[in-house]
Amino acid sequence: MTTAPAALTNTHPALRRCWHPVARSAEVADRPVRTMLLGEPWVLARLGPGGAVQAFPDRCPHRLAPLSIGSVGSAPDGTTVLRCAYHGWCFDAAGRCVELPALGPGATIPPKARLAPAHAVVERHGMVFLAPTAPLAQCATLPAIPEADDPSFTAGDLPPMRARAGAGFLADNFLDMGHFPFVHAATFGAEDPVVPPLSVSRDGLSFTAQSEHDFCNREDPAVAAGTRPLVQRRRVTYRVHAPFHLVLRLDFLDAGGTNVIGFFLQPETDDSCRVYSTIWRDDLGHDPTRMEGAVAFEVRVVQEDLDLQDHFDVHALPLDPTAEVHTRADRSTLELRRMLADLVAAAAHG
Ligand code: FES
Numbered sequence: 001m002t003t004a005p006a007a008l009t010n011t012h013p014a015l016r017r018c019w020h021p022v023a024r025s026a027e028v029a030d031r032p033v034r035t036m037l038l039g040e041p042w043v044l045a046r047l048g049p050g051g052a053v054q055a056f057p058d059r060c061p062h063r064l065a066p067l068s069i070g071s072v073g074s075a076p077d078g079t080t081v082l083r084c085a086y087h088g089w090c091f092d093a094a095g096r097c098v099e100l101p102a103l104g105p106g107a108t109i110p111p112k113a114r115l116a117p118a119h120a121v122v123e124r125h126g127m128v129f130l131a132p133t134a135p136l137a138q139c140a141t142l143p144a145i146p147e148a149d150d151p152s153f154t155a156g157d158l159p160p161m162r163a164r165a166g167a168g169f170l171a172d173n174f175l176d177m178g179h180f181p182f183v184h185a186a187t188f189g190a191e192d193p194v195v196p197p198l199s200v201s202r203d204g205l206s207f208t209a210q211s212e213h214d215f216c217n218r219e220d221p222a223v224a225a226g227t228r229p230l231v232q233r234r235r236v237t238y239r240v241h242a243p244f245h246l247v248l249r250l251d252f253l254d255a256g257g258t259n260v261i262g263f264f265l266q267p268e269t270d271d272s273c274r275v276y277s278t279i280w281r282d283d284l285g286h287d288p289t290r291m292e293g294a295v296a297f298e299v300r301v302v303q304e305d306l307d308l309q310d311h312f313d314v315h316a317l318p319l320d321p322t323a324e325v326h327t328r329a330d331r332s333t334l335e336l337r338r339m340l341a342d343l344v345a346a347a348a349h350g
């Protein structure tokens with residue numbers, strides 16, 4: 001019999017069986033890029049067909065130099081390679097050493113002179129996602145974000161942010177509605193502190209949490225003009241996929257318009273995460289200036305959350321439900337813990 005782990009750290013081995021964001025696509029250009037994931041350094045480089053990103057542990061097998069200080073170039077046969085900065089060994093997209101300058105051309109290359117690529121790397125929604133080893137069947141594919149492919153929406157990327165925090169707690173924070181009036185008093189915090197009841201539905205290592213409720217729409221110009229009431233209906237839908245792929249959709253049912261916020265977490269080390277967020281809006285008339293304003297506002301909101309998280313002493317998210325006090329206002333965040341506990345159990349059973 002296996003016992004459930006007490007808590008999920010950012011470097012828990014079960015997280016190796018999942019997809020994680022590791023960079024913005026634009027960050028990986030014509031040079032290798034170092035990125036930390038689950039306590040391990042990786043190097044990303046565009047070595048594959050059409051500039052596809054490949055990932056390897058950031059360590060040359062020769063003398064263990066980080067490959068991320070090397071360069072991307074071409075081997076004599078035209079193959080795109082990652083060249084180590086120390087002695088110039090070159091590796092192709094499959095991790096094979098195809099050039100070893102110290103032995104001269106045509107030399108036999110030792111079979112151990114090779115890199116072990118990540119299980120898989122894909123680019124989605126302007127981010128590079130990496131699966132260190134084969135993902136669990138229940139989270140084998142990255143979830144779709146239908147709004148990202150819907151031409152009525154425009155995307156706005158927030159700059160990646162770093163948090164001294166556990167990814168589990170950051171995900172918890174994203175799902176939590178009870179903190180709005182307290183943490184976000186300076187931005188959108190004029191909310192009713194009562195958390196509306198959420199209906200939660202689980203599907204394997206994913207869940208959705210939804211609520212339709214009244215709220216005060218202070219941003220609606222029609223309220224100021226007196227043509228719509230201040231109290232309006234709003235539908236809130238959270239879509240969560242293990243481990244840390246979270247999307248919040250806000251549908252303004254009276255004023256019209258939909259705001260979608262994606263929140264994707266990279267657990268770097270036990271006390272650090274990189275946070276990627278993108279917003280999709282269908283209510284800004286595709287106006288880049290309005291989108292810039294919306295992104296700047298969202299950065300302030302996320303910063304308010306990260307400033308609070310920065311004070312936490314605990315970074316490992318408890319998976320034992322008795323370790324914290326839960327109320328009915330915490331349904332979605334309790335489901336997050338259950339889902340992550342199931343992830344850990346699934347990884348333990350192969
Ligand atoms: S350490 Fe990389 S080539 Fe020697």
Ligand SMILES: [Fe+2]
Pocket residue numbers: 173174179183184301305
């Ligand atoms: Fe928040």
